[in-house]
Amino acid sequence: MYYNSILPEVIRIADEASEKVLHIYQSDFKVSYKEDQSPITAADTASHEIIVKGLRNLTRDIPILSEEGAEIPWEERKHWRRFWLIDPIDGTKDFTQRTGEFTLNIAMIEDGEPVMGVVTAPALKEAFWGIKGEGASMRDRTGRIHRIRVVEPRETLRVVASKNHLNEETRTFIDSLGDHETVQAGSSLKFCRIAEGHADIYPRMGPTSEWDTAAAHAILLAAGGNVQTPQGEPLKYGKEDVLNPHFIAAGSWYF
Incomplete structure (x- = not known):
């Protein structure tokens, strides 16, 4: 098609x-x-x-x-x-x-x-x-x-995070990134902010469903970024269980 x-x-x-x-x-x-x-x-x-x-x-x-x-x-x-x-x-x-x-x-x-x-x-x-x-x-x-299109990060990483769903595991991952600033965004806009070059990385160590991420995931891929699990596996769709594993969305620099 x-x-x-x-x-x-x-x-x-x-x-x-x-x-x-x-x-x-x-x-x-x-x-x-x-x-x-x-x-x-x-x-x-x-x-x-x-x-x-x-x-x-x-x-x-x-x-x-x-x-x-x-x-x-x-x-x-x-x-x-x-x-x-x-x-x-x-x-x-x-x-x-x-x-x-x-x-x-x-x-x-x-x-x-x-x-x-x-x-x-x-x-x-x-x-x-x-x-x-x-x-x-x-x-x-x-x-x-x-x-x-995604951009290469500057010295200070711009980390996009959820206002409503920022848990301890996600916070720990963000702290491990070193020098960073937080970009607040709701819903699937977190992926879009990376795709348009206004943020660098979005870690999600909490529950989401396939329909929450799929459209913005496609846009980020098209803009030169990627989305993977912390183990380096691609985020896949059409599973029996519609819940996503934890994931990291970023430009290609991260993967």
Whole structure:
């Protein structure tokens, strides 16, 4: 499949969902809680419906796995060589706390690898996208589109960390890096800040799910970065257990 031929339509679908999400974000929305006590709002559901409908119209033969529709059994999923992996809203806590640091994420997975990704940050009016081997781009809040690429770190490492999920193990890893400064970012924007050259490394020694990382992982790969486990294994997708192992995202200088 030539992903560059469908990328503009995937961006359009993400923008349509983003517009709806932003409308809800700016309203007096209610917060509910799922069985695992993670928050959910009408924006999660609306984004899921718009993205799934758009992708089904675009590629009828490619299955879709979404955080808000994740009950597809492994017996079916294990036969998927290629599939869409979406997180209708990553960073629901950022959404409910109105920090603006939440994203919509659409990834194409092929043979366990994220080969195309689109990430939008509706409240920040930013969007990022990339295709493996073809580079990555971002659209800034003025609407201008730039090519983006990871950069070599300066003397002081810029470490991007989660505001909501910074545990002791991650803190210990960060301290081992030596001289550094912390760049705060929510949701999948942590990968995007590395991809655009505004940060150098993002260690995550805590739980995430495949849909949390896939789209931004694809963008970082396209921008010349990488994501691996602490043991040096690539982060893979389409597993029976959708939880990710611990990982480190960075430019190629680290690996």
